[in-house]
Amino acid sequence: MTPAARPESRGNRWLRLGLETYVSLPLFTLLLLGVIWAATFHFIGNERVAAQEAARDSVMELLDTYEAQVARNLNGIDQTLKLVKYAAERKGPTEALPELAQEGLLPPGMVFAVSIADATGRIVASSPDAPGMTVAGERYFTIHRERDTGQPFVARTARDRGRKDWHIHFTRRLNGPDGLFAGAVILEVDPSYFTSGYERARQGDQGLLAIAGSDGVMRSVRIGERTSWGQTVDLAAWERPAAQPWTSALDGVPRYTATRMLRTYGLVVVAGLAEAEQMAPFEARRRTHLWEAGVASAVLFLVIVLVWAWSWQGAKARRRIRRAQETYAAASEANLDAFFVLRAIWSKGAGADRRITDFRIVSANSRAEQITGLAKDVMRNNTLLQWLPRARATGMFDRLCAIMAKGGVYQEEWHNDMPEFKAEWMHWQVVGVEGGVVAILRDITESKRDAERIFHMAHHDALTGLPNRSLIGDRLEQSILLAERESQQVMVAFVDLDSFKLVNDTLGHTAGDELLKTVAGRMVDCVRKSDTVGRFGGDEFVLVLPQGDAGDADRAALLEKILAAVVRPVLLDGQEVQVSCSIGAAVYPHDGRDRDTLMMNADAAMYRAKELGKNNCQFYAQEMNASLEEKLALMEGLRRAVDDKQLRLLYQPKVDLASGQVFGVEALIRWQHPERGMVRPDLFIPLAEESGMIVAIGEWVLREACRQARDWQDAGLPPISMSVNVSPRQFDDRRLVARVAAALAEAGLEPGWLELEVTESLIMRDVQQAVDKMRELEGMGIALSIDDFGTGYSSLAALKSFPISRLKIDKSFVRDLAHSADDQAIARAIISLSHQLQMRVIAEGVETEQQRAFLTQYGCDEMQGYLFSKPVPPEDIGAMLARSAHDTKG
Numbered sequence: 001m002t003p004a005a006r007p008e009s010r011g012n013r014w015l016r017l018g019l020e021t022y023v024s025l026p027l028f029t030l031l032l033l034g035v036i037w038a039a040t041f042h043f044i045g046n047e048r049v050a051a052q053e054a055a056r057d058s059v060m061e062l063l064d065t066y067e068a069q070v071a072r073n074l075n076g077i078d079q080t081l082k083l084v085k086y087a088a089e090r091k092g093p094t095e096a097l098p099e100l101a102q103e104g105l106l107p108p109g110m111v112f113a114v115s116i117a118d119a120t121g122r123i124v125a126s127s128p129d130a131p132g133m134t135v136a137g138e139r140y141f142t143i144h145r146e147r148d149t150g151q152p153f154v155a156r157t158a159r160d161r162g163r164k165d166w167h168i169h170f171t172r173r174l175n176g177p178d179g180l181f182a183g184a185v186i187l188e189v190d191p192s193y194f195t196s197g198y199e200r201a202r203q204g205d206q207g208l209l210a211i212a213g214s215d216g217v218m219r220s221v222r223i224g225e226r227t228s229w230g231q232t233v234d235l236a237a238w239e240r241p242a243a244q245p246w247t248s249a250l251d252g253v254p255r256y257t258a259t260r261m262l263r264t265y266g267l268v269v270v271a272g273l274a275e276a277e278q279m280a281p282f283e284a285r286r287r288t289h290l291w292e293a294g295v296a297s298a299v300l301f302l303v304i305v306l307v308w309a310w311s312w313q314g315a316k317a318r319r320r321i322r323r324a325q326e327t328y329a330a331a332s333e334a335n336l337d338a339f340f341v342l343r344a345i346w347s348k349g350a351g352a353d354r355r356i357t358d359f360r361i362v363s364a365n366s367r368a369e370q371i372t373g374l375a376k377d378v379m380r381n382n383t384l385l386q387w388l389p390r391a392r393a394t395g396m397f398d399r400l401c402a403i404m405a406k407g408g409v410y411q412e413e414w415h416n417d418m419p420e421f422k423a424e425w426m427h428w429q430v431v432g433v434e435g436g437v438v439a440i441l442r443d444i445t446e447s448k449r450d451a452e453r454i455f456h457m458a459h460h461d462a463l464t465g466l467p468n469r470s471l472i473g474d475r476l477e478q479s480i481l482l483a484e485r486e487s488q489q490v491m492v493a494f495v496d497l498d499s500f501k502l503v504n505d506t507l508g509h510t511a512g513d514e515l516l517k518t519v520a521g522r523m524v525d526c527v528r529k530s531d532t533v534g535r536f537g538g539d540e541f542v543l544v545l546p547q548g549d550a551g552d553a554d555r556a557a558l559l560e561k562i563l564a565a566v567v568r569p570v571l572l573d574g575q576e577v578q579v580s581c582s583i584g585a586a587v588y589p590h591d592g593r594d595r596d597t598l599m600m601n602a603d604a605a606m607y608r609a610k611e612l613g614k615n616n617c618q619f620y621a622q623e624m625n626a627s628l629e630e631k632l633a634l635m636e637g638l639r640r641a642v643d644d645k646q647l648r649l650l651y652q653p654k655v656d657l658a659s660g661q662v663f664g665v666e667a668l669i670r671w672q673h674p675e676r677g678m679v680r681p682d683l684f685i686p687l688a689e690e691s692g693m694i695v696a697i698g699e700w701v702l703r704e705a706c707r708q709a710r711d712w713q714d715a716g717l718p719p720i721s722m723s724v725n726v727s728p729r730q731f732d733d734r735r736l737v738a739r740v741a742a743a744l745a746e747a748g749l750e751p752g753w754l755e756l757e758v759t760e761s762l763i764m765r766d767v768q769q770a771v772d773k774m775r776e777l778e779g780m781g782i783a784l785s786i787d788d789f790g791t792g793y794s795s796l797a798a799l800k801s802f803p804i805s806r807l808k809i810d811k812s813f814v815r816d817l818a819h820s821a822d823d824q825a826i827a828r829a830i831i832s833l834s835h836q837l838q839m840r841v842i843a844e845g846v847e848t849e850q851q852r853a854f855l856t857q858y859g860c861d862e863m864q865g866y867l868f869s870k871p872v873p874p875e876d877i878g879a880m881l882a883r884s885a886h887d888t889k890g
């Protein structure tokens with residue numbers, strides 16, 4: 001690994017490239033080949049020069065020898081001519097030859113023929129004999145006759161008439177005693193006589209020996225084994241210095257040639273050596289040298305190719321490594337992670353004694369600088385233990401040694417407590433590499449904090465900061481596991497605030513939130529730190545209380561404490577508010593062995609507490625579940641009831657007390673359950689209200705009731721008012737007015753025949769909102785009445801502002817009217833109040849004559865109850881109205 005690399009300069013790049021073997025080797029090879037071939041050609045050149053030199057020397061040597069030989073021969077011939085001339089001049093031509101022959105002074109007749117011609121050209125004596133021949137026409141005879149040069153004459157090679165063979169004629173003039181021309185001495189010589197000294201061993205097959213006349217005509221030429229004559233040549237050309245071989249017209253063979261003039265005889269001797277033959281040894285050596293250089297080059301080339309291939313592979317591998325290093329350096333610089341490359345420092349010794357004593361920081365990137373606050377150079381001069389003295393104590397050093405020994409990748413999240421690092425949480429990734437480790441470090445403090453924040457948000461309630469549903473579940477599970485291991489108990493308590501909704505609705509959500517926070521704080525104060533108080537949602541809290549071996553009494557005491565804490569008044573917006581709570585508890589392992597069972601049972605117990613009048617706590621008992629299960633089953637069935645047309649409406653007549661006439665009916669719902677038969681509304685309406693299904697059910701009731709009222713009218717029955725109950729959730733529905741209008745429109749019923757009954761507690765939750773909505777309905781022509789009047793806490797002021805046309809005395813006051821003075825007083829008060837507020841008053845649940853009598857006596861306007869009729873199917877009402885109409889007519 002290398003530290004972050006700076007970009008390499010162009011000069012350095014070329015230098016590095018030049019130093020690469022795969023580049024320098026071919027260059028060196030070219031150089032070497034150049035040297036080999038230059039040396040070879042130089043050597044060959046030298047040898048050529050030497051060979052040419054030798055050839056020139058040889059030809060000169062040959063010429064010297066040949067010249068001497070020819071000169072000797074010519075001198076011999078001339079001596080003979082002179083001798084014959086002398087003898088002929090002294091003794092006469094005929095005497096001279098026999099005398100000389102007798103004395104053995106004539107040359108052998110095989111080679112030479114000697115003749116003497118007289119002044120007329122007739123041969124007068126000859127040896128060997130050639131009688132009757134004349135040479136008067138020969139050129140040499142003419143020359144001698146015309147002039148006495150005192151010199152011999154050499155004629156061209158020719159044939160005599162007397163002799164068939166070709167000869168060279170050497171002649172001298174004969175003078176008479178008077179000094180006048182007396183004839184000529186003629187010596188004929190075979191032309192090959194002058195070239196017989198040709199040595200094959202020395203001159204080869206194409207060597208040349210020749211004698212030419214100064215007239216340029218060859219007297220005798222020998223090339224190899226062949227002798228010829230008579231060719232005319234340009235002697236001036238032949239006389240050139242023998243430096244360069246040249247090609248004569250004789251046979252077209254290039255030769256080194258040399259000539260020399262023999263002035264006495266007017267002859268030129270020529271020696272020549274064929275270039276090809278002279279240079280043959282050199283050519284052989286040249287080929288050998290070229291072959292040797294070629295082989296040496298090939299071997300060199302082969303070796304170099306192998307070395308080059310090897311070095312190219314090496315260079316490629318090095319380039320790959322360099323690129324990897326550059327990439328690593330660039331990547332590590334650009335990386336958001338800190339990189340450290342550490343190389344192990346080993347102790348001296350061998351085998352088991354040898355161990356890692358420290359790590360040297362070889363390389364680090366810029367991010368490492370940021371996370372450590374140390375410059376890279378400072379880090380690189382450090383070892384791990386110098387830099388992090390606590391690395392050994394914290395186990396970091398040993399772990400690095402182990403990773404290096406094992407190899408592979410090791411990673412962990414690490415809560416840092418070393419001041420050398422500027423991050424609280426780090427993610428370490430350590431990779432074991434050859435000779436050390438690479439540590440990659442990432443600052444994860446922010447993400448850790450985010451995760452913690454998210455975890456807290458996901459597991460805690462935003463309002464109170466208490467654990468939420470999911471964390472409560474976890475805590476309960478943990479507590480159960482612990483309790484299981486240690487044979488202990490865990491109590492789960494469901495706490496539901498009573499009347500919280502009322503506070504929320506009357507004082508607003510801010511006050512409601514404040515109340516929840518206060519109550520939560522009080523509950524937390526009541527329990528131990530190890531207990532969990534969580535908010536389940538809305539006004540529901542859950543407590544998880546590991547109990548050890550506490551008994552029922554202890555548990556009850558704790559829950560009572562919580563009840564007391566919650567019920568203490570709370571100051572909200574300067575107003576003192578008091579809420580109670582209902583608590584249901586279930587205990588592990590008795591009431592359930594798992595989380596869900598315990599929760600469900602605690603919930604059931606809480607419902608029982610509610611049923612039992614609130615502000616109390618209940619421990620789970622098995623039978624509670626039965627009603628809960630039934631409730632769940634009913635809820636499930638109710639979902640299908642509307643679609644499956646299982647709902648019915650019964651109608652209970654309302655009677656005018658003064659006239660006894662039916663003036664209206666109240667629509668009362670029934671659920672025709674497929675298995676349970678007719679289910680009463682007080683069993684399922686609260687469930688529908690709780691689940692929200694009341695909105696859909698209420699809409700169905702409205703439409704069905706309006707349709708029925710219209711049907712009766714269409715049947716010609718006297719029009720009556722139709723009362724429909726509106727539940728709190730239905731009343732809160734933003735679209736209530738629209739739904740009512742739609743139901744009326746759909747049925748074609750005039751709004752004046754519809755009356756909506758709302759409960760007293762409903763309109764008292766948010767008086768202003770209720771007034772607004774009621775005014776809207778009233779504006780449409782719909783009548784409104786207050787149901788169950790007397791059970792709530794209506795303020796007179798509020799009551800005055802409602803557009804109400806009728807108050808209904810709750811049947812709980814009617815029931816004991818005969819015996820209870822209180823109920824009588826209440827009934828009287830309600831009647832009186834209604835009248836004062838210009839409202840009509842109706843009593844419900846009238847079963848007896850006494851009740852009717854009392855009500856009539858105190859001015860109650862209308863009544864409704866079994867005394868007149870129970871709720872009945874629509875056809876009964878139809879019959880009832882038909883009857884009433886008939887009676888009236890009658």
Ligand SMILES: Nc1nc2c(ncn2[C@@H]2O[C@@H]3COP(=O)(O)O[C@H]4[C@@H](O)[C@H](n5cnc6c(=O)[nH]c(N)nc65)O[C@@H]4COP(=O)(O)O[C@H]3[C@H]2O)c(=O)[nH]1
Nearest residue numbers: 668669680681682701725726727845846847864865866867
């Ligand atoms: N003991 C006795 N009871 C009498 C007498 N005369 C009438 N009743 C009963 O008193 C209840 C009067 O209705 P409610 O006070 O509005 O009380 C209703 C009403 O609050 C609710 N309810 C019924 N139908 C509907 C509906 O369509 N919508 C809504 N939201 N609630 C309904 O269910 C409650 C109970 O309804 P029901 O069981 O039909 O019970 C009816 C009726 O059958 C009598 O002389 N003696």
